[in-house]
Amino acid sequence: MRYDLDDLRLFALVATEGSITGGAKAMHLSLPSASARVRALEAQAGVPLLIRERRGVRLTPAGATLARHARDVLAETTRLDSAVASYAISGTEPVRLVAGGSAMHQLVPAALATFLRDHPEYDVNVKERRTVRSVKILAGGEADLGVILDDEPTLLRTEPLADDSLVVIGQAGGILAGRNSIAYAEVAEHPLVALDRVSPLTLWMEERLGPHAPVPRYRTLVPTLHTVISLATAGAGLAIVPRRAVDAITSIDICPLEDAWSIRAHLLCYATNAPQGTYLLAEHLRAAASVRA
Secondary structure, three states, X not given: OOOOHHHHHHHHHHHHHOOHHHHHHHHOOOHHHHHHXXXXXXXXXXXXXXXXXXXXXXXXXHHHHHHHHHHHHHHHHXXXXXXXXXXXXXXXXXXXXXXXXXXXXXXXXXXXXXHHHHOOOOOEEEEEOOHHHHHHHHHOOOOOEEEEEOOOOOOOEEEEEEEOOEEEEEEOOOOOOOOOOEXXXXXXXXXXXXXXXXXXXXXXXXXXXXXXXXXXXXXXXXXXXXXXXXXXXXXXXXXXXXXXXXXXXXXXXXXXXXXXXXXXXXXXXXXXXXXXXXXXXXXXXXXXXOOOO
């Protein structure tokens, strides 16, 4: 037997709505047309599929079996369409995004997840770069959109995006318990865990601390912010991280830094003549930034 996908879709809707009228409306068909399709499907199956009543229809055992398998077939067809479509070549140039390590931890992944889902016509090329480098790349037309820190001067168009202030974290009930704030000079007296020395966050901090800042003892330097947070949570040492990265974590103590350099923010930065996809991606970055970590 050969089944028409539209007939199967109609029958599945009739089963869900409990009436041919409801199925016809969902399929944007006239009632006579939908009724004729259902009758033809019954004739093809050779058994009654519906019990017609005054207020709708009920499925016969054969109809219930057909409806269940029809849903499976339609779902598999949707997956097939999606799988084949994934090989299609986008008709637009990829949106080129640059961002620092802090933004890459949660903000950029959250925005990309919704953008790529909602805009299959666009691809995105993403690079992790320090703010100073991102600004140069954007000014040179090598990227379309950037998530940068607010301490780098630029003549490009910028707009506020999200707070990216730094805080100190440590094991719950540890030396930060009950503290309202702490100075970096005191933090450096304790063992620390941190990102490796070539990470954007580490380089940014070293530039602002200067040569006369106390030299901390790092128990370990690791490549990802996620690992830093996990180690600090386990009590391996204190850590300095963006507040957004830990706001939702209840198993650690969080203490603001007293140092002025710890207050910073993310900006959206646009290249000149950025393509349309840039502004669509910017919308998703704003939405992601509006949700606290």
